[in-house]
Amino acid sequence: MKTRAAHKRQKGSVSIIVAVSLIALLGIIGLAVDSGFGYMIKARLDAATDGAVIAAGEAVTRGNNQTQQTANAQQAATAFFAANYPTGFLGSSVTAGTPSIVFNAGTVTIGMTAQASVPVTFMQTLGFRVLNVSASSQAIRKTLDLAFVIDTTGSLNTSGVPAAVRSNAVAFLNNFDVTNDRVALMHFAFGTVVDVPFNGNTRGFDRATMTADINNYAFSGNTNSAEAIWNARNQLNTVITQPSSLRVIVFFSDGAPNSFSSFFPTNQSACNNNKAGTIASGDATNGFLSGLDSIGAQSQQFASPCYKSGQRASSDASTLVTALPKWYNAHNFNEQIFPIWPVTAPRAVPNGNVTYVNVNRVSRNLLEAMAAQARIDGTYVFTLGYGLTLAQPAGPDNEIGEEVLKCMANTPDSLPRCYNPAQPVGVYCYAATPNDLKPCFSQLASQILRISK
CATH class of the missing domain: 3.40.50.410 (von Willebrand factor, type A domain)
Structure with missing residues (x-):
C-alpha cells in the first residue's frame, strides 16, 4: 500500500514539473517569436528613419532662407518616413518625432527619432503585453x-x-x-x-x-x-x-x-x-x-x-x-x-x-x-x-x-x-x-x- 501511495505522489510531482516546464517552454517560444517580430519592426523603423534624414538632406537645399529650408526638409522627411513605414506594419503603432534641422557654420545636421509598439502574443505568459522598439538616425550634409x-x-x-x-x-x-x-x-x-x-x-x-x-x-x-x-x-x-x-x-x-x-610672340x-x-x-x-x-x-x-x-x-x-x-x-x-x-x-x-x-x-x-x-x-x-x-x-x-x-x-x-x-x-x-x-x-x-x- 505504501508503494502505491509513493507512486501516486511521484506521478503528481511529474505533472507539476511538466506543467511548469510547459509554461517555461511557451515563454521561450514566445520570446523567440515575439522578439522576431520586434527585430523585423526595428529593421523597418531604422530603414525608414535613415531614408527620411537622407531625403531631408536633399530637400534642405530648397528655399530662399533657413525657415523655408527647414520646412521643406521636415516635410520631405515626414513624407519619406510615412511611405516606408506603412500604417499598422505587423500590427504595430508608430510615433515619429519632428525631424530636427540644425544649421551650423555651413553644415546642416538632420536628426529623426521614431518609436513603435506592437502587442505580444506568447510573451503574455511572462506578463508582457506590449513590445516597444525605437530608432534614431542622423545625417550631416557637408559644406x-x-x-x-x-x-x-x-x-x-x-x-x-x-x-x-x-x-x-x-x-x-x-x-x-x-x-x-x-x-x-x-x-x-x-x-x-x-x-x-x-x-x-x-x-x-x-x-x-x-x-x-x-x-x-x-x-x-x-x-x-x-x-x-x-x-x-x-x-x-x-x-x-x-x-x-x-x-x-x-x-x-x-x-x-x-x-x-x-x-604669344608675334x-x-x-x-x-x-x-x-x-x-x-x-x-x-x-x-x-x-x-x-x-x-x-x-x-x-x-x-x-x-x-x-x-x-x-x-x-x-x-x-x-x-x-x-x-x-x-x-x-x-x-x-x-x-x-x-x-x-x-x-x-x-x-x-x-x-x-x-x-x-x-x-x-x-x-x-x-x-x-x-x-x-x-x-x-x-x-x-x-x-x-x-x-x-x-x-x-x-x-x-x-x-x-x-x-x-x-x-x-x-x-x-x-x-x-x-x-x-x-x-x-x-x-x-x-x-x-x-x-x-x-x-x-x-x-x-x-x-x-x-
Whole structure:
C-alpha cells in the first residue's frame, strides 16, 4: 500500500514539473517569436528613419532662407518616413518625432527619432503585453564649393539646344542650398567669362542673378576648354581661402577643345607680351588657325596693334604668331606649371611651330592636365557631354571627344592612361539629344548630393 501511495505522489510531482516546464517552454517560444517580430519592426523603423534624414538632406537645399529650408526638409522627411513605414506594419503603432534641422557654420545636421509598439502574443505568459522598439538616425550634409562651367560655343547654336541648355542649367542650380553652399558660375567659348564669382569665404550664392545670366547666354565661338578649367580652379583655390569639405567642378561641353590661351610672340612688336590671347585650330583636319581673341570674353577679337578692326575673320593666326610659348602663361607671363612643348604625352608636341596639329594637341593636353591638377587638389570633376559629334572621331588624331571628358572626370571607364583610383572619381554623363540634358543634369546633382552626406 505504501508503494502505491509513493507512486501516486511521484506521478503528481511529474505533472507539476511538466506543467511548469510547459509554461517555461511557451515563454521561450514566445520570446523567440515575439522578439522576431520586434527585430523585423526595428529593421523597418531604422530603414525608414535613415531614408527620411537622407531625403531631408536633399530637400534642405530648397528655399530662399533657413525657415523655408527647414520646412521643406521636415516635410520631405515626414513624407519619406510615412511611405516606408506603412500604417499598422505587423500590427504595430508608430510615433515619429519632428525631424530636427540644425544649421551650423555651413553644415546642416538632420536628426529623426521614431518609436513603435506592437502587442505580444506568447510573451503574455511572462506578463508582457506590449513590445516597444525605437530608432534614431542622423545625417550631416557637408559644406560644398561648386564651380559650374557652361560651354556657350557656336556649335551649340542649333534648333532647340540653347533653350534646353539654359532651362536645365537653371534647374541644376535649384538643387543646391542658397544659404550654405557656395557656387561660382562661368561660361566659355574663345575665352571665359566668370558671371558670378565666389563671394570670398561668405557662404551661400546668388541664384537669382545666376538664373538671369544663364537665360541671357548667347552661343558663338570656338572651344577653349582649358581656360574655363583654369578659371574654375582659380575660383576654388584663390577666391576661397577657407575651403569647404567638398569641392566640385561641373563642366558642360559639346566638343573636345580646339583652342588655348597664352602670351604669344608675334611679328607685331607692339603686340608682343602686351596681353594674352586665344588661338583656335577649328575641328577640321588641317583646319584654319584663327586668333587672337580675348581670354576674358566669349568671343572678342583683338583690335590694333594685333589686328585692325574686322581683320581677324580673314586672317590666318599663323601669319601673326611666330611660335608657341613653352608654358601655359595666360595669367602670369612667368608661370611654369603646365608645359606646352616639347612634350611626348599624352599627345606629342615636339616643337613650337604654329600648326593646326600642334595647336589642337596643346588644347587637349592642357585641358587634361588642368583637370588632373584639380583632382590632385582634392576636387571632384563631373562632366556632361552633349551631342553626336562627341561620339565621332575628330581632330588630327581622330580622337573621340567624350574620351577627353571621361579623362577629366577620372571615371573607371576612361582611357587606361587617365584613370587614377587614388584621386577623386567623378561622373561623366552623355546627352545625345536636348531631351537627354534633363536626366544628365539630374544625375550629376544627385551624385553631388550623395557624396555631400
